[in-house]
Amino acid sequence: MTCLKTNYSKIVISLVGILFLFNCKNEKKNPVTETEVLVVEETVPEPENVINVITKSMEFICADTIPSGWNTFKYQNQSNETHFFLLDKYPEGKTEENAITEIAPVFGEGMDLINEGKPEEGFAAFGKLPAWYGDIVFSGGTGLIAPKHTAITTVKLDPGYYIMECYVKMPNGKFHTLMGMAKGIIVTDEDSGNSPPEPTVEITLSGEEGISFPTPIKKGKQIFSVFVKDQKPHENYIWHDINLVRLDKGASIEALEAWMDWSDPKGLITPVPEGCTFLGGVNDMPAGSKGYFYVDLKPGKYAFISEVPKSKQKGLLKEFVVFDN
Known part of the structure; x- marks a missing residue:
């Protein structure tokens, strides 16, 4: 049993970038309205040399090639949906073609079983994934971000081939x-020359x-640093990340905690729990990594939460209040 669990942990660390293989187009386009854009006060310098990423429906619109280093x-x-993006660094020599032939059928089988209420059979199916899948490095990205909102996140990237998903x-x-929310990105050997921001x-x-x-x-305007x-x-085979959520009247912490576990058929599914507005964060990164995210905090109740089961019990769900003074 121990050996079996270890293998699962290696090959199914997260759902990550397999399902991009289908890269289907969303048939129903959502109307586009004005996005809430972060405005940074003089006390928190506005980030320079940003890489713009836009989602209008079910896609990522951004550059195909970016520099390495701090971005x-x-x-x-x-x-009209809550989204995030995670950057998956693929092992050398592996591309979308390998994923289509070696990974897509396995994930299709496993996810169908989970959605049918057969999680044990579903996770067992993931045992058919190729060994190289365990070499994917999850390299950060934004936390969950609500519709019509903007997330600003800074991470350090090594050169290589990535999938944004x-x-x-x-x-x-x-x-x-x-539905099309996966995009291949090449990170070049050329360094961006950027430095990380100064956190508040x-x-x-x-x-x-x-x-x-x-x-x-x-x-007010804050820059959070996150040291892993x-x-x-x-x-649920996911690494711990950090997401910031504003808790409005009627929000249930129990519902939020349950929703953050993808392995529950009702987890990580639209719509988000009532009264919860996600404001970004930093996605999965290796131990020793550091990432940053910008946010404008209004007075009210908030929580930091990781995308893992039993987050409160593990200290990975923390509530706090921002006061109006």
Whole structure:
């Protein structure tokens, strides 16, 4: 049993970039309305040399080639759905062709079984994935971001071939990757020359110790740094990340915690829990990594949460209040 679980942990760390293989076009286009764009005050310098990423419906519109080193992504979610993007670094020599022939059929089988309420059979099917799948490196990206909002996230990227993806689910349980939300990106050897921003709040993210940060957190424009102290796959084979969510009246912490677990057929599926507005964050990164994200905090109730089961019990769900003073 131990050996079997170890193998699963290696090959099914997350749903990641397999389902992009189908790269289907979304048949129903959502209307585009004006996006809420982050405006940065003088006390928090506006990021320079940003890489613009736009989603209007179920796609990523951005450059095909970007430099290595520190890069700041400005992700404008102009759609009517909550999204994120995760950057998956593929092992050398592996491309979309390998994924189509070696991975797509396996994931199709496994996900169908999970959606049918047969998680054990579904995870067993993932055992058919090729060994190289375990060499994919999840290299950061934005946290979940609500419709008509903008996420700004800074991460450091090594040269290589990446897949940018979103695997939030449609109401029918199909992943957004199946609807076209996956894009190949080449990160070149040329360094961007950028430096990381100066944070206003420092967060430590740990699977063993949870999420820790200084309190109180003040209202206004903030730059959060996120240091990944350690990393591991959790029960749903996902690494811990960090997402910021505003909790309005009627929001249920229990519903939010349950929704963040993709392995539940009702998890990570549209719509998000009532009263929850996602404001970005930093996606999965290896241990020792550091990422940054920008946010404008209004007075109110908030939470940091990771995309893992039992997040509150693990200290990976932390509520806090921003006061109007």
